[in-house]
Amino acid sequence: MNQSGMRGDRRSPKDPPSLAERIRLEMESFTPSEKRAAHLLLSHYPFAGLDTVAEFATRAGISAPSVLRFVTRLGFGGFPDFQKHLREELEAQLLSPLAKASPSDKSQGAPALASFAEAVIGNLKATVDNIAPAEFDAVVTLLSDSRRHIHFTGGRFTGALARYAESHFRIVRSHVDFIEGQPALWRDRVIEIGRKDVVVAFDIRRYQEDVTALCETAAKQGATVVLLTDPWLSPIARVARHVLPAHIIAPSNWDSSAGLLLLTEALVAAVTKRLWDTAKPRMEAVERLRNENS
Amino acid sequence: MNQSGMRGDRRSPKDPPSLAERIRLEMESFTPSEKRAAHLLLSHYPFAGLDTVAEFATRAGISAPSVLRFVTRLGFGGFPDFQKHLREELEAQLLSPLAKASPSDKSQGAPALASFAEAVIGNLKATVDNIAPAEFDAVVTLLSDSRRHIHFTGGRFTGALARYAESHFRIVRSHVDFIEGQPALWRDRVIEIGRKDVVVAFDIRRYQEDVTALCETAAKQGATVVLLTDPWLSPIARVARHVLPAHIIAPSNWDSSAGLLLLTEALVAAVTKRLWDTAKPRMEAVERLRNENS
DNA sequence: CAGGTTCTGAAATTTCTGATACAGCTTTTC
DNA sequence: GAAAAGCTGTATCAGAAATTTCAGAACCTG
Incomplete structure (x- = not known):
């Protein structure tokens, strides 16, 4: 339970590679039903993906297996994996509004404080x-x-x-x-x-x-x-x-x-x-x- | 849109009665296990509730049935209902930009704190x-x-x-x-x-x-x-x-x-x-x- | 401290969801 | 225009998840 002692190596603060971004990039290569899934997800990102497969499929106008294929194609092991990723991304984003709002400051030491x-x-x-x-x-x-x-x-x-x-x-x-x-x-x-x-x-x-x-x-x-x-x-x-x-x-x-x-x-x-x-x-x-x- | 708040009361009329708020108010009437569940949920609101029942139970240190009793007591038909509510609340909150700035309810609660x-x-x-x-x-x-x-x-x-x-x-x-x-x-x-x-x-x-x-x-x-x-x-x-x-x-x-x-x-x-x-x-x-x- | 009440979790049960196999349909290619 | 390849949905299954049951534990209460 003893997670590694310190949070020493901080991830680069700049770009959070959002899943949404990746989907937009790969949009071209999707099949028609995958596109419908992608559009639904992006239009209600990320909440559309938090429902069940059946719900998602219905809302996207496709079948459940197509949804599964979609998430598999994105590199997830399964639908639960996919949902977990969405939740974590959402949580990280919601909890760090301060991190982004970091204003520009005068000297070197001031920002730290x-x-x-x-x-x-x-x-x-x-x-x-x-x-x-x-x-x-x-x-x-x-x-x-x-x-x-x-x-x-x-x-x-x-x-x-x-x-x-x-x-x-x-x-x-x-x-x-x-x-x-x-x-x-x-x-x-x-x-x-x-x-x-x-x-x-x-x-x-x-x-x-x-x-x-x-x-x-x-x-x-x-x-x-x-x-x-x-x-x-x-x-x-x-x-x-x-x-x-x-x-x-x-x-x-x-x-x-x-x-x-x-x-x-x-x-x-x-x-x-x-x-x-x-x-x-x-x-x-x-x-x-x-x-x-x- | 009923705007009953024409008076000078500081209580903004917009506030949706967040589930978190309700839980805080009812906290006293909870059983010990229910309090554990409530604490976990509030401390990680609302993400803690988006996992599975088993996960939630483990993290709260209680059993799955206790979690179910907790959500039932809150008036939900079941765990999926409860999760759906959390998602919707989260979505609503995320879509209104100012909502999360300061959701502190200074209505009655703990003016002291x-x-x-x-x-x-x-x-x-x-x-x-x-x-x-x-x-x-x-x-x-x-x-x-x-x-x-x-x-x-x-x-x-x-x-x-x-x-x-x-x-x-x-x-x-x-x-x-x-x-x-x-x-x-x-x-x-x-x-x-x-x-x-x-x-x-x-x-x-x-x-x-x-x-x-x-x-x-x-x-x-x-x-x-x-x-x-x-x-x-x-x-x-x-x-x-x-x-x-x-x-x-x-x-x-x-x-x-x-x-x-x-x-x-x-x-x-x-x-x-x-x-x-x-x-x-x-x-x-x-x-x-x-x-x-x- | 007995009797009753409430609370709790282990285990059994039910429900539902995600996953898969397969067949039909569409599109592509020569 | 026929065969191949790719895509999609129906039907089905396995397994996980939620729920219920029930018995024991804890807690009151008189």
């Missing part, structure tokens, strides 16, 4: 769009229950986010801690996690087995697991009560955690607001201590 | 606008100098960002470490920081004196200090060679670090790209170790 920012902003929008309000609210409610203990944890990179969350929640409310991902560090602590506990896990692709193990153990003992992950969902999702996915793809060899941070900060804000009566004195107390000690 | 995200996005834009490209480039060049040692540090909250940066740079290049903000923890290490060293400090409002002290000491010993801070500039700015400010105000009792994260990730991306020849083998080696150990 500007386009990176653009991609991240796109991620944030997509993340928000795909979060169910009810789910978000449910998590807020859960984290606002001051009787529960909350444990934050995360992987190699996302561990930092877990710490970030913990450092805020720790001030807003009590019973908050951070658990290192390495099993050796939590084996003795996890036994105390039970029905009243909440585990908030951060885990994105190249999902880390130790984090999964921690959550599974916790879940088995009755804890409520909240997962912040990528759209492909960490395996932790199987034991999680609540899942908040964030988009993470950026023009980089690394994934972006901005969406996760956004969710984290939004949760902190919401919980702080909801617990304000108790949070305010706590925050003031922390502030007082800081001033005294320095 | 949506408006928070909007503020954060505003911060990111403002941050990028106010960064001098030359300054950004200079920092990239500095961090790409593999002969230098790089030390990351930060305060209460920003310390997590410093860790995040460190965990990435550590893989891209050598001579990278993280220094805790508390003086007791760095007193003995800082004496080794000298002319060839770079200190990257994260510090925003309620600037932390210990972090400032660390940077001042380092600067005094000839180290180059890079500062990521807020627009009001941490006192560290006085000893810093490069300063990258990020906007941090959000509708919350807390400041948002999203701008700092953006800068961090952009730096990681740029340095990784510049050091690619040496970074790639390092990343591959790390990947190999992970696989062996697990």
Whole structure:
């Protein structure tokens, strides 16, 4: 499952060899029925091809076998192959409106930052769009229950986010801690996690087995697991009560955690607001201590 | 065409009640498995639903019958019906150019999350606008100098960002470490920081004196200090060679670090790209170790 | 903690789709 | 104008996909 570690070799950004283009070029060499199929496909590209063979054939006014011959001729192993290609092309096209809109910029370094920012902003929008309000609210409610203990944890990179969350929640409310991902560090602590506990896990692709193990153990003992992950969902999702996915793809060899941070900060804000009566004195107390000690 | 929206309500009358929207609203009433299905669909909307039932079930981590129950519950006659609806919706959306620009429904849902995200996005834009490209480039060049040692540090909250940066740079290049903000923890290490060293400090409002002290000491010993801070500039700015400010105000009792994260990730991306020849083998080696150990 | 309800997945069942063989028709070629 | 070659559709099949059944598991509820 461990897909190659990095997305190092980036495909040339310029020309996506669309299937539509190829069909236009080869149009001459098609037989009459193939032409009818091609015309139908091009006129409603690519949606016409997403129906069944029979539907496509009827709409094109030809027979099913002719449709099959058509897609075979295009080099696909079969109709499902053909459809899969169409879907992937469509998805790629729909998901990267930013890539094309990359505006011309001034110097050399600016594009890097500007386009990176653009991609991240796109991620944030997509993340928000795909979060169910009810789910978000449910998590807020859960984290606002001051009787529960909350444990934050995360992987190699996302561990930092877990710490970030913990450092805020720790001030807003009590019973908050951070658990290192390495099993050796939590084996003795996890036994105390039970029905009243909440585990908030951060885990994105190249999902880390130790984090999964921690959550599974916790879940088995009755804890409520909240997962912040990528759209492909960490395996932790199987034991999680609540899942908040964030988009993470950026023009980089690394994934972006901005969406996760956004969710984290939004949760902190919401919980702080909801617990304000108790949070305010706590925050003031922390502030007082800081001033005294320095 | 009934245009009931003659009033000043912001809700645009055109919005087709997207299936995604409905799913978000009904999310609460779903059973656990149905939620899994809903999450998968929303996170990859609508492409996740265009595969086969079996594929969808596997990816969602549930069984095929559960998927069927899910689509039935949404009011479709069966899976093919459901897919047909998705295709039609997709087609309609793709054909209207503006439709996909911002389908965020701020009708009722999660004003908390949506408006928070909007503020954060505003911060990111403002941050990028106010960064001098030359300054950004200079920092990239500095961090790409593999002969230098790089030390990351930060305060209460920003310390997590410093860790995040460190965990990435550590893989891209050598001579990278993280220094805790508390003086007791760095007193003995800082004496080794000298002319060839770079200190990257994260510090925003309620600037932390210990972090400032660390940077001042380092600067005094000839180290180059890079500062990521807020627009009001941490006192560290006085000893810093490069300063990258990020906007941090959000509708919350807390400041948002999203701008700092953006800068961090952009730096990681740029340095990784510049050091690619040496970074790639390092990343591959790390990947190999992970696989062996697990 | 029993009894009832809801939820879930393995397996059996049904439906439907994509694929193929083959024969008729059309076009080409000499 | 006849034979060959190419194209197309009908009929049929194999296999995959969706659906239903059913029993067990999980979860309430009193």
